[in-house]
Amino acid sequence: MTKIVIIGGGPAGYEAALAAAAYGADITVIDSDGIGGACVLWDCVPSKTFIASTGIRTEVRRAVDLGINIRTDDALVTVPQIHQRVRDLAFAQSADIRSRLISEGVTLVSGRAQLDERQVGVSAHGVIVTLPDGSTQRYEGDVVLIATGASPRVLADARPDGERILNWRQLYDLEELPEHLVVIGSGVTGAEFVHAYTELGVKVTLVSSRDRVLPGEDEDAALVLEDALAERGVELIKHARADKVERHGDSVTAHLTDGRTVTGSHVLMTVGSVPNTNDLGLDRAGVEIDRNGYITVDRVSRTSVPGVYAAGDCTGLLPLASVAAMQGRIAMYHSLGEGVSPIKLKTVASAIFTRPEIATVGVSQTAIDAGEYPARTVMLPLATNPRAKMSGLRRGFVKIFCRPATGVVIGGVVVAPNASELILPIALAVQNKLMVSDLAQTFSVYPSLTGSVTEAARQLVRHDDLD
Numbered sequence: 001m002t003k004i005v006i007i008g009g010g011p012a013g014y015e016a017a018l019a020a021a022a023y024g025a026d027i028t029v030i031d032s033d034g035i036g037g038a039c040v041l042w043d044c045v046p047s048k049t050f051i052a053s054t055g056i057r058t059e060v061r062r063a064v065d066l067g068i069n070i071r072t073d074d075a076l077v078t079v080p081q082i083h084q085r086v087r088d089l090a091f092a093q094s095a096d097i098r099s100r101l102i103s104e105g106v107t108l109v110s111g112r113a114q115l116d117e118r119q120v121g122v123s124a125h126g127v128i129v130t131l132p133d134g135s136t137q138r139y140e141g142d143v144v145l146i147a148t149g150a151s152p153r154v155l156a157d158a159r160p161d162g163e164r165i166l167n168w169r170q171l172y173d174l175e176e177l178p179e180h181l182v183v184i185g186s187g188v189t190g191a192e193f194v195h196a197y198t199e200l201g202v203k204v205t206l207v208s209s210r211d212r213v214l215p216g217e218d219e220d221a222a223l224v225l226e227d228a229l230a231e232r233g234v235e236l237i238k239h240a241r242a243d244k245v246e247r248h249g250d251s252v253t254a255h256l257t258d259g260r261t262v263t264g265s266h267v268l269m270t271v272g273s274v275p276n277t278n279d280l281g282l283d284r285a286g287v288e289i290d291r292n293g294y295i296t297v298d299r300v301s302r303t304s305v306p307g308v309y310a311a312g313d314c315t316g317l318l319p320l321a322s323v324a325a326m327q328g329r330i331a332m333y334h335s336l337g338e339g340v341s342p343i344k345l346k347t348v349a350s351a352i353f354t355r356p357e358i359a360t361v362g363v364s365q366t367a368i369d370a371g372e373y374p375a376r377t378v379m380l381p382l383a384t385n386p387r388a389k390m391s392g393l394r395r396g397f398v399k400i401f402c403r404p405a406t407g408v409v410i411g412g413v414v415v416a417p418n419a420s421e422l423i424l425p426i427a428l429a430v431q432n433k434l435m436v437s438d439l440a441q442t443f444s445v446y447p448s449l450t451g452s453v454t455e456a457a458r459q460l461v462r463h464d465d466l467d
């Protein structure tokens, strides 16, 4: 029976364990902070749960336009209750995953692990674990999977104190809403929290190192979001890098590299993450990392050491829970000698949980504009969609990209309140190499926002696609 030791119990680690369990392997998962990983306990699940509460205020804000007389001021926010709900849901999900792993026969160990390659080159790999009581225990596996995730990046002169200078994992300890939140960093994490706090009625200032919010995302989508946030009173400071954050009593000042300052009641640092690859004994074991500390892997999750695999945020491939899980499963199938397809990032769907949401799949507009992929493209505003009109939606669009000659769908973007759900038909088309005519001929419900997906496809269809 193949012995597998997995370091890290996040989506990469636990999904790998479940996949390998189905093949009867002997699996041990070692985690230092809790099964479910940072994804379930501190990052993805808590933030989306928090945003679910703020979404109620979003609907209340819109109610008057639809003839329902509720004022947002009457929708009082009970911060401790929201935070408790976030914590309860995260711990419950962690407990569910834990029970599932145990029921599949996986051994769970609570502790901090590192590689212990006493005899480099032999087929069994050693892992030494420091247990909560300080004692150590050694485990051996034919295969080791490193799935240790990542942690919030800390700027030397802007260290979170957990009270006024915060990282995103500390927000749920606040007893009251910030009066004025200054968010440093306009990536996905920054944008989601800017949105959430604005909906809760908090004054928010966003410091962006670039000329816009979400510099890595579809530009048209980012501009829609920027416009929506501006309308809700968010102040966006562009071309600004913070290099120092200072606290003076109840206020906090961020110093920007160009000499400007921004003062608020709280600062939230969303300046990215760093991989958890220190103190893992990687160097001694000969596991290669890149210059940013990410473990180097190929498309079946192999590291530079035979039998040692890595998956998830510690590899820096694409920091998404879905990708981490896929990398973990692929590592297991490969190590167990099962047939496996290398990971393909061109079919990954993801969403940004702002209002409106922004969902993307496949090839990006930027890559098309740069000439990397020849494509026919269409962008259809939701303003023409009957369901959008009925619901009072003013913003959003559907984009679809297809190959010029064959009409095969290669990507798309949806900006809409529930874009995370609406992207699926386009993702299905990309994954299965469907043609734009397949989408165009599919019945969508009338009236529905998915009607814009089929309509966009119809606009993209050329006569020869139908031959």
Ligand SMILES: Cc1cc2nc3c(=O)[nH]c(=O)nc-3n(C[C@H](O)[C@H](O)[C@H](O)COP(=O)(O)OP(=O)(O)OC[C@H]3O[C@@H](n4cnc5c(N)ncnc54)[C@H](O)[C@@H]3O)c2cc1C
Binding pocket: 007, 008, 009, 010, 011, 012, 013, 030, 031, 032, 033, 034, 035, 036, 037, 038, 039, 040, 042, 043, 044, 045, 047, 048, 111, 112, 113, 114, 147, 148, 149, 150, 168, 189, 276, 279, 280, 311, 312, 313, 314, 318, 319, 320, 321, 322, 323, 324
């Ligand atoms: C605010 C935020 C929101 C996000 N929202 C989404 C989203 O909506 N959708 C999405 O797809 N992705 C989202 N992500 C990304 C997603 O959370 C990550 O891609 C995912 O957590 C990666 O999973 P992982 O298994 O690699 O690592 P993790 O979830 O970080 O788990 C790694 C685990 O390993 C443990 N560990 C570390 N070192 C050791 C060691 N030496 N010994 C033992 N255990 C160790 C850690 O404590 C942790 O429990 C979000 C990220 C952030 C920051």
Ligand SMILES: NC(=O)c1ccc[n+]([C@@H]2O[C@H](COP(=O)([O-])OP(=O)(O)OC[C@H]3O[C@@H](n4cnc5c(N)ncnc54)[C@H](O)[C@@H]3O)[C@@H](O)[C@H]2O)c1
Binding pocket: 155, 184, 185, 186, 187, 188, 189, 190, 192, 207, 208, 209, 210, 215, 216, 240, 241, 242, 243, 270, 271, 272, 273, 318, 319, 320, 350, 351, 352, 353
């Ligand atoms: N909904 C989701 O799926 C979701 C949500 C959050 C995060 N994620 C994943 O996590 C990844 C990382 O996102 P992120 O937003 O945490 O990090 P990021 O690295 O994408 O963004 C951080 C931003 O902060 C800026 N920055 C860095 N230093 C700065 C400084 N000193 N002053 C001002 N700005 C500074 C960077 O230029 C960058 O734009 C995403 O690409 C995504 O894959 C996903």
